[in-house]
Amino acid sequence: MISFFRRKKLAKSDPEREKTLREFEKKIGYKFGNLNILNAALTHPSYLHENQINDENHYERMEFLGDSVLGLIVCRHLYNEFPNYAEGDLSDVKGHVVSEKHLANMAKRMELGNYIRFGAGEARTGGRKKHSILANAFESVLGAIFLDGGYEKSEKYLLKFSKDDIVMHPPDRESSNFKGILQKYCQTHLNSDPNYRVVGEHGPSHSRKFEMEVWSANTKLGSGLGKSKKEAEQNAAANSIKYFESQEFKSTHKDVPFLSKRKHSRRRWGFKKRQE
The missing domain is CATH 3.30.160.20 (Double Stranded RNA Binding Domain)
Structure with a gap:
């Protein structure tokens, strides 16, 4: 595992995949020191299963990390920016920010589904548009940036895609x-x-x-x-x-x-x- 993440380029040469990942880096405004981390974050387990690849480095592991990073960033900002809010009020706001619907909407905005590697079966059934997958993938990328660049870089990524609808607009009626x-x-x-x-x-x-x-x-x-x-x-x-x-x-x-x-x-x- 450690040697895998020390490599700068893709562990297995794949020029087309590397081109796709570099394109995604430009979209999110962050360049990975280790492209393998991003590749893992944008790989659905169905791809590994269908291609009989015995590898646990897929987006579910990164999503596990990203979920905690997301909570930390959101809680820190709310705590610092709203000293007059009670705990219940902070929880209400956090609930909206970390909701599947909100994360999926941010993922759609960056066309995240287009960069995920799926197995053919999952791709045929609309995996690129499923809210649950998009929300998890957004967290996965957040976890990958945290792993590669640390807290400040992952914080910048989150705010880049969330501040407009969080700062300027309340959550919609359905989610409130x-x-x-x-x-x-x-x-x-x-x-x-x-x-x-x-x-x-x-x-x-x-x-x-x-x-x-x-x-x-x-x-x-x-x-x-x-x-x-x-x-x-x-x-x-x-x-x-x-x-x-x-x-x-x-x-x-x-x-x-x-x-x-x-x-x-x-x-x-x-x-x-x-x-x-």
Whole structure:
């Protein structure tokens, strides 16, 4: 294993593969001192199995390392950049950043699937577009950069492909746990849990929509529609959060402290503080 990673060029001469890897290096803005590490990070186990190659140096091992590196980088940034966030708030943001959906989206942005070596069977079944594979491969490359160049280089790689949608935009509605956020609001400021009530069902049976209301401390916070009760609850919670921070609610609950006073909401989702 050690001798394998000491070699600068590919262990087995393959000019076409080396050309592909060098192209990928340009795309990510990092040049490997040892190209074997990157080659392993971009090799799916199906390729080794199908070609009867007895080698454990494939992307699953690198992904194991990259997963921990990812968590460390994200936690360090959130801890340093958001000193006013409670542990639960930091966990919410981290959950989005390390989610399979977010990692897969970053992998798609760099066309990562085009650089992975697959067995013919996995390639035929759409392996290059599978979210799980793309997310794992993104972590694998992160682990490979950490192994080859250290923490700072791997940190630069992560921020290069994530800062725009993390710094500038919150996660989308589908990936956000509005119910969890609302529950924290209610417990902290109203000393009460939110209560969800189905108040209506609309549309034909094949296209049913549920209407849900949220109440807490004898106060209606909001309502929402959804194709399922779960979706309706999430939408109701999202609308309730807006009402919770509205002037209308504040004017009728003047004794309630609000999260906005704790600099909570504006910079909730980013690594870096935005310039005002």
